[in-house]
Amino acid sequence: MSKLESIPFITDDNKEIRFCVLEQTMINGVNYLLVSDSQDDMADDAEDMVVYIMKETADEEGGIAAYEFVEDDEELLSVSKIFEQLMEDLDFEVE
Numbered sequence: 455m456s457k458l459e460s461i462p463f464i465t466d467d468n469k470e471i472r473f474c475v476l477e478q479t480m481i482n483g484v485n486y487l488l489v490s491d492s493q494d495d496m497a498d499d500a501e502d503m504v505v506y507i508m509k510e511t512a513d514e515e516g517g518i519a520a521y522e523f524v525e526d527d528e529e530l531l532s533v534s535k536i537f538e539q540l541m542e543d544l545d546f547e548v549e
Contacts, residue, residue, distance in 0.1 A: 477540050485510040488537045
């Protein structure tokens with residue numbers, strides 16, 4: 455398997471975390487990413503993989519895309535259903 459694309463995320467306390475992008479989709483003009491903090495390829499034992507849904511936010515400087523975690527429960531549930539359909543081989547639950 456090949457390495458997944460990774461993106462940096464800067465936390466509120468200025469620490470960088472790298473997320474692997476598993477899937478991407480656009481819904482109603484908003485770009486969403488399904489990401490994992492696992493630095494490994496998706497493996498057969500991906501049961502324990504923790505995934506997050508992030509959405510693109512307006513970039514004030516017009517250069518680099520900025521993303522934030524989806525926190526609204528309704529939005530999270532509806533977007534997770536789309537990702538479930540796109541990633542048939544990955545079974546995940548929204549918590």
